Amino acid sequence: MEHMANVSLSLGTKSYDVHVANGALETIGHLCNSAALNGKAAIITDTNIGPLYAGRVRQSLEDSGYTVSLHIFTAGEAHKNLNTIESIVNEMVQAGHDRTSFVVALGGGVVGDMAGFLASIYYRGIPFVQIPTSVMAQVDSSVGGKTAVDLAAGKNLIGAFHQPRLVLIDPNTLSTLSPRLIREGMAEMVKHAAIRNPGMLHTLRNLAEEIEPGFTPATIEKLPDIIAANIAIKARIVEEDEKETLGIRAFLNLGHTIGHGIEAALPYGELLHGEAVSLGLRAALYLSRRHAGLSAAEEQDVLDTLRALELPLTLPEGVDIDRALALTASDKKFQNGSIRFVLLQRLGAPILSKNITKQDLRDALLELTH
Amino acid sequence: MEHMANVSLSLGTKSYDVHVANGALETIGHLCNSAALNGKAAIITDTNIGPLYAGRVRQSLEDSGYTVSLHIFTAGEAHKNLNTIESIVNEMVQAGHDRTSFVVALGGGVVGDMAGFLASIYYRGIPFVQIPTSVMAQVDSSVGGKTAVDLAAGKNLIGAFHQPRLVLIDPNTLSTLSPRLIREGMAEMVKHAAIRNPGMLHTLRNLAEEIEPGFTPATIEKLPDIIAANIAIKARIVEEDEKETLGIRAFLNLGHTIGHGIEAALPYGELLHGEAVSLGLRAALYLSRRHAGLSAAEEQDVLDTLRALELPLTLPEGVDIDRALALTASDKKFQNGSIRFVLLQRLGAPILSKNITKQDLRDALLELTH
Numbered sequence: 001m002e003h004m005a006n007v008s009l010s011l012g013t014k015s016y017d018v019h020v021a022n023g024a025l026e027t028i029g030h031l032c033n034s035a036a037l038n039g040k041a042a043i044i045t046d047t048n049i050g051p052l053y054a055g056r057v058r059q060s061l062e063d064s065g066y067t068v069s070l071h072i073f074t075a076g077e078a079h080k081n082l083n084t085i086e087s088i089v090n091e092m093v094q095a096g097h098d099r100t101s102f103v104v105a106l107g108g109g110v111v112g113d114m115a116g117f118l119a120s121i122y123y124r125g126i127p128f129v130q131i132p133t134s135v136m137a138q139v140d141s142s143v144g145g146k147t148a149v150d151l152a153a154g155k156n157l158i159g160a161f162h163q164p165r166l167v168l169i170d171p172n173t174l175s176t177l178s179p180r181l182i183r184e185g186m187a188e189m190v191k192h193a194a195i196r197n198p199g200m201l202h203t204l205r206n207l208a209e210e211i212e213p214g215f216t217p218a219t220i221e222k223l224p225d226i227i228a229a230n231i232a233i234k235a236r237i238v239e240e241d242e243k244e245t246l247g248i249r250a251f252l253n254l255g256h257t258i259g260h261g262i263e264a265a266l267p268y269g270e271l272l273h274g275e276a277v278s279l280g281l282r283a284a285l286y287l288s289r290r291h292a293g294l295s296a297a298e299e300q301d302v303l304d305t306l307r308a309l310e311l312p313l314t315l316p317e318g319v320d321i322d323r324a325l326a327l328t329a330s331d332k333k334f335q336n337g338s339i340r341f342v343l344l345q346r347l348g349a350p351i352l353s354k355n356i357t358k359q360d361l362r363d364a365l366l367e368l369t370h
Numbered sequence: 371m372e373h374m375a376n377v378s379l380s381l382g383t384k385s386y387d388v389h390v391a392n393g394a395l396e397t398i399g400h401l402c403n404s405a406a407l408n409g410k411a412a413i414i415t416d417t418n419i420g421p422l423y424a425g426r427v428r429q430s431l432e433d434s435g436y437t438v439s440l441h442i443f444t445a446g447e448a449h450k451n452l453n454t455i456e457s458i459v460n461e462m463v464q465a466g467h468d469r470t471s472f473v474v475a476l477g478g479g480v481v482g483d484m485a486g487f488l489a490s491i492y493y494r495g496i497p498f499v500q501i502p503t504s505v506m507a508q509v510d511s512s513v514g515g516k517t518a519v520d521l522a523a524g525k526n527l528i529g530a531f532h533q534p535r536l537v538l539i540d541p542n543t544l545s546t547l548s549p550r551l552i553r554e555g556m557a558e559m560v561k562h563a564a565i566r567n568p569g570m571l572h573t574l575r576n577l578a579e580e581i582e583p584g585f586t587p588a589t590i591e592k593l594p595d596i597i598a599a600n601i602a603i604k605a606r607i608v609e610e611d612e613k614e615t616l617g618i619r620a621f622l623n624l625g626h627t628i629g630h631g632i633e634a635a636l637p638y639g640e641l642l643h644g645e646a647v648s649l650g651l652r653a654a655l656y657l658s659r660r661h662a663g664l665s666a667a668e669e670q671d672v673l674d675t676l677r678a679l680e681l682p683l684t685l686p687e688g689v690d691i692d693r694a695l696a697l698t699a700s701d702k703k704f705q706n707g708s709i710r711f712v713l714l715q716r717l718g719a720p721i722l723s724k725n726i727t728k729q730d731l732r733d734a735l736l737e738l739t740h
Contacts, residue, residue, distance in 0.1 A: 082452045082455070082456055085452070085528075086452055086521060086522075089521055089523065089527060089528055090521060090522055090523040093521075093523035093524060093527060094523065096702050098702075098703075117491075120530070121487075121491070121528040121529060121530055122527070122528060123527065123528075123529075124516070124517075124518065124528075124529045124530055124531055124613075125530065125531065125613075146494065147494075148494065151456060151459055151460060151463075152456075152460055153459065153460040153463035153464065154463060157459060157463060157492070157493065158455075158459055158491040158492055158493075158494075159491060159493075159494045160490070160491055160494055160495065160530070161494055161495065243494075243495075332466050332468075333468075
């Protein structure tokens with residue numbers, strides 16, 4: 001294997017390692033052995049990723065002595081639901097999986113969220129392994145143990161905190177991604193930089209120049225370090241506040257509150273999640289300057305990075321501000337007229353403000369119209 | 371309030387109290403306050419129990435300052451599934467429940483299993499309170515944190531370990547139960563006695579004489595102590611092995627392995643769970659005498675109690691032994707020809723044997739034919 005960069009999460013009996021290396025995919029069997037995973041393995045993947053990598057993952061697991069079954073569901077957030085859970089659970093029971101088995105989640109954020117949730121409830125909880133294959137999942141969602149599925153009433157409404165037993169990241173799997181998917185995933189890297197490592201913004205702007213027409217082998221060679229740096233930022237925050245009860249893990253929501261509102265106000269799929277986060281970050285920077293003392297130069301530093309990544313900074317046509325506002329925070333979320341909202345006092349210094357009003361949110365959304 | 375008997379479960383940050391008292395139902399609001407439960411309350415109950423008690427529970431919660439919503443599903447194990455979960459979650463979201471809310475599970479084992487599982491996954495987990503209203507749920511399933519729903523491929527296939535924040539038991543709610551439901555719940559009391567407190571068998575035989583035509587007020591007056599004694603047995607075992615990983619909590623499965631096989635081999639509902647457990651206990655006693663040194667006198671002591679409770683000791687017509695055997699333990703459960711099985715060396719002294727063969731199970735099932 002080539003370049004390698006590992007990150008450990010220290011969470012007591014739930015501690016685990018994130019292995020980042022080009023070509024790592026074929027070491028999954030060995031890593032599962034090292035992580036003391038016994039029993040049968042159930043690979044869960046989708047119709048996009050399964051055909052690309054499931055064969056190699058299965059082979060590696062079998063070479064290390066595992067009995068393996070493969071479960072493929074139709075790609076897309078629309079299938080991140082309880083129907084898919086039920087059908088895969090029934091398949092797994094037929095395949096003979098019991099409480100001694102483990103799940104291997106192979107794919108992007110949708111696969112990781114859903115397969116992780118399934119593992120958390122199968123026979124009241126079995127171990128799982130994350131093999132994220134999108135930028136978004138590699139730098140963010142595969143680490144930290146948040147799992148969920150969507151319901152009619154909303155996204156990620158039911159789920160569990162269930163930490164993976166190990167995470168394997170092979171940046172080679174990013175070679176097939178479109179520039180748009182790369183850029184949207186990098187929005188979360190910008191978020192990490194703004195929260196904890198402003199120096200990384202410069203690295204991201206340099207990387208932005210290498211995206212078209214997708215990550216080249218030369219660029220992918222450099223990715224393990226920057227991916228590991230992002231995971232380390234998230235890891236330290238999750239270690240401090242695993243279940244988001246202390247107001248620290250909430251920092252990772254920078255740009256996400258308004259971002260989710262905008263995403264939900266548009267027809268599904270019009271904006272990718274990371275694109276909505278880019279807009280949400282701009283709104284959060286605006287509010288941070290007005291309410292938390294962020295300087296204009298610091299705001300510009302982040303905006304320049306988002307711009308270099310060709311991420312959206314103004315609302316697409318047809319977004320209804322009132323609807324986006326209502327979807328950002330329902331009235332019942334406001335206490336005495338205010339809502340909890342992550343702001344930056346400086347780059348690298350987030351706070352959880354309790355003083356953002358509905359009018360503030362409206363002002364921020366209006367700022368995104370030009 | 372009248373007679374009162376409390377049991378505490380010591381589980382670190384997940385510790386909680388079980389309050390047992392006649393008339394306790396109307397103190398639920400006060401107890402929730404004492405347990406530091408804030409936020410809105412969602413009462414989940416079924417069409418049998420809701421009409422009887424939901425009004426009083428709601429009133430008590432509202433009197434203590436809680437905003438309350440009520441969610442009623444069709445009674446019966448057939449509705450302990452993901453469809454019911456999905457529909458109640460959607461209702462709860464509409465009612466404005468978020469991660470600060472809590473669930474009140476009001477009903478028998480089906481309600482507790484399902485509402486507890488729902489609480490474990492709603493917004494990745496919110497607190498819940500158990501108010502069990504059947505003998506089975508009061509002496510057994512409401513305590514210990516096992517929650518689950520059924521799938522096509524099997525019962526309790528998905529679920530979570532999610533401890534309640536408090537359990538309130540009002541034996542007055544047993545006054546409306548039929549003798550058959552009382553007797554089946556008492557099968558679990560016999561199991562507890564056999565595992566940890568053989569002296570209780572005598573008490574249970576005395577109680578058996580008072581069941582027809584159902585528990586009278588005079589009998590109900592005596593129930594808090596015996597219910598608390600049962601919960602204390604389970605509590606000490608759960609404290610030692612919360613997630614059933616050490617082979618201790620498995621003792622609570624005495625009589626359940628073969629019992630489940632018999633239950634599953636019959637048309638649904640022909641035998642109640644506790645009736646199947648009675649048969650399973652007889653089978654386990656038989657195997658204990660042959661393989662673990664249990665004396666014939668001790669075996670008789672338990673059988674006499676089951677007989678006094680008019681619980682079944684021979685298989686109903688039409689049970690196919692081979693089918694019951696296959697449903698007791700599929701071939702893949704046997705390792706080197708043997709299965710793990712709870713036996714009694716003496717009354718009060720269970721062991722987890724690894725040496726029971728398929729032929730042993732068949733012999734035990736055949737013993738139940740006469």
